[in-house]
Amino acid sequence: MDWDKLRIFHAVADAGSLTHAGDTLHLSQSAVSRQVRALEESLNTNLFHRHARGLILTEQGELLFDATRAMTKRLDAASARIRDSEEEVFGELRVTTTIGFGTLWLASRLSNFYADYPDLNIDLMLDERVLDLPMREADVAIRMKEPSQADLVRKRLMSVRMRLYATRSYLETHEMPQTIEDLQEHRLICQNLSSEQVSAGATMVRELMSYDLPSLLTVNNYFGCLQAVRNDLGIGVLPDYVAIDDRDLVRVLPEVESNAVPVFLAYPEELRQSKRISAFRDFVVAQIDAQKKRAQMIENG
Structure with missing residues (x-):
């Protein structure tokens, strides 16, 4: 033909x-x-x-x-x-990840990546759907569970937990809850259960809602939840990595959190030698290591 x-x-x-x-x-x-x-x-x-x-x-x-x-x-x-050159990183790199991780963590860090690789163009695809990497719907993925597709290189990056947060200004005008029952005196901000989200986050929200909370604000992604929390609308369920970079967020009810959610980076086996992939992988790993160090410094005072 x-x-x-x-x-x-x-x-x-x-x-x-x-x-x-x-x-x-x-x-x-x-x-x-x-x-x-x-x-x-x-x-x-x-x-x-x-x-x-x-x-x-x-x-x-x-x-x-x-x-x-x-x-x-x-x-x-x-x-x-x-x-892919042995010495240079250029061309286009199509990255897929969830809306929450892409907007709240990855996008704000890409300026550092572009500073090192100005000739590389990134197509950032934020979607809860799992794109088919072997069929080249994307070059590299960051996902909140281990990919099940065959012929992929996988690397576990970190673990994430969903926790409760409020702003310092909100807690200055509203009493800090001491028990889960005290949440009935506050508005809970969370993803709605019909939206696509990790099962650990949905389980946590479902348990909190079982306390018959009188005031709710539900959103279909974590970016919207964070904006509502930042504007003092209540106490929000958010991934823990946002609080490391936002010192205005205060953790509420430290004993309440979701199960750990593993975060994986994956790309097709056929791109194992790609310089673009290697550069992006090393960049993400370095950013996560730097965030872990900041988290330890905050925890140690």
Whole structure:
């Protein structure tokens, strides 16, 4: 099967338009149309339903698009490995992690990474979904559980616990709770149980809600919870790493916390020698080590 025709078909299927595909490929609309027609004739099938509003893949077209998408991802992976220099780190690095960890921990530290590697572009994908690394939906992932996909290099980074926090200004005007029952005198800020979150966090929230708290503010991610806590709306369930960097947060009810949540960094086996991956992995590990040292200094006074 002619790869040039497949490449053009893939661009048309991805864009849903001959014109847009032609712009991407720097070809005329008529040239793109001829190549697609020739591919359909060689396969003896229609790959698109043609409508006034655009092109829609037929069932056969969907099958072929799945194949060309997988081929494209594999070619991208091969290209990335070839481009990786022994001395330089450049190109694009696609990083996926959860919304909470990405917004509250990783994004604020990337300026340090860019300072060392100004020629590397990062595509930060914040999503609770677990993207398929072997299929190159992302290059590297930081996840709140050990990845189960095959052919991945895994590294455990740290453990996280969900704890209760409030601001110093909030506690100046509201009495510090001494027992869980005392939370009935406060507004609890937490993720809602219908949102995607680690099971340890959901278990903790469920237990707290069993005390029939009269005032709740639920949010679908930890970034929103943190902003509500910072604005003195109540006592929030937050991951412990946010308090290390925010000295205005005070831990409430130290005996109340979730089970430990393991944090893993993972990437495809085929990218083991990638300089981009190595640079990012070493950067994350160094940032975590520095945070652990700050946490020990705070704990020791």
